[in-house]
Amino acid sequence: MTVEFTPIETGDMSSIPPDAPAGEWQAVAKVKLTKTSKENLPMIVIDWKLTEALTEGNDDHVGARVSDFLVFRAATDPYVKMSRQQLKAMCDALKIDPPNVTAIRTADDLAEFMSQIEGLKSKIWTILQEDKRTGEMRTSVRYTAPGGGLRAVVDDEEDEKPKGKKAAPAKKTGRR
Numbered sequence: 001m002t003v004e005f006t007p008i009e010t011g012d013m014s015s016i017p018p019d020a021p022a023g024e025w026q027a028v029a030k031v032k033l034t035k036t037s038k039e040n041l042p043m044i045v046i047d048w049k050l051t052e053a054l055t056e057g058n059d060d061h062v063g064a065r066v067s068d069f070l071v072f073r074a075a076t077d078p079y080v081k082m083s084r085q086q087l088k089a090m091c092d093a094l095k096i097d098p099p100n101v102t103a104i105r106t107a108d109d110l111a112e113f114m115s116q117i118e119g120l121k122s123k124i125w126t127i128l129q130e131d132k133r134t135g136e137m138r139t140s141v142r143y144t145a146p147g148g149g150l151r152a153v154v155d156d157e158e159d160e161k162p163k164g165k166k167a168a169p170a171k172k173t174g175r176r
Helices: 080-094 109-119
Strands: 023-035 042-053 065-071 120-128 138-141
Touching: 023 109, 042 109, 065 080, 065 138
Parallel strands: none
Antiparallel strands: 023 042, 023 120, 042 065, 120 138
């Protein structure tokens, strides 16, 4: 028996390509609620469909999907601070309110929050990070430009502060 197929160029088949390259995008959110595999913690998965490439050279990846994962942790969990920082950064960037709950027991507790995200159109950024265990390049979602927070834009040279010596620190007098 002979099998006929279209010949293709596969490239390096031992390499797993990332979902999308690093860059800036316009995207639309699709949301689902699930749980983490090990601890069964509530987790919202936000699948972002990339609708427009705002970084030159990324047009071939329009239509790709990248995911972000929000894990909700108990107030006593050692990783609660990191989890809440991620939630705050996302809510601030997307201009939505964080969930107004003090406990999560059922899916209904997060339904209103999820409805704020579902179908939301936003600017997002993707970065590539290497998985230390497998060496695979993974795509991560960011809600602010990588490498820094918000920066003020100076339009006029007059608005710039003159460059000079910094003020000397106050002398310590020994008094309180």
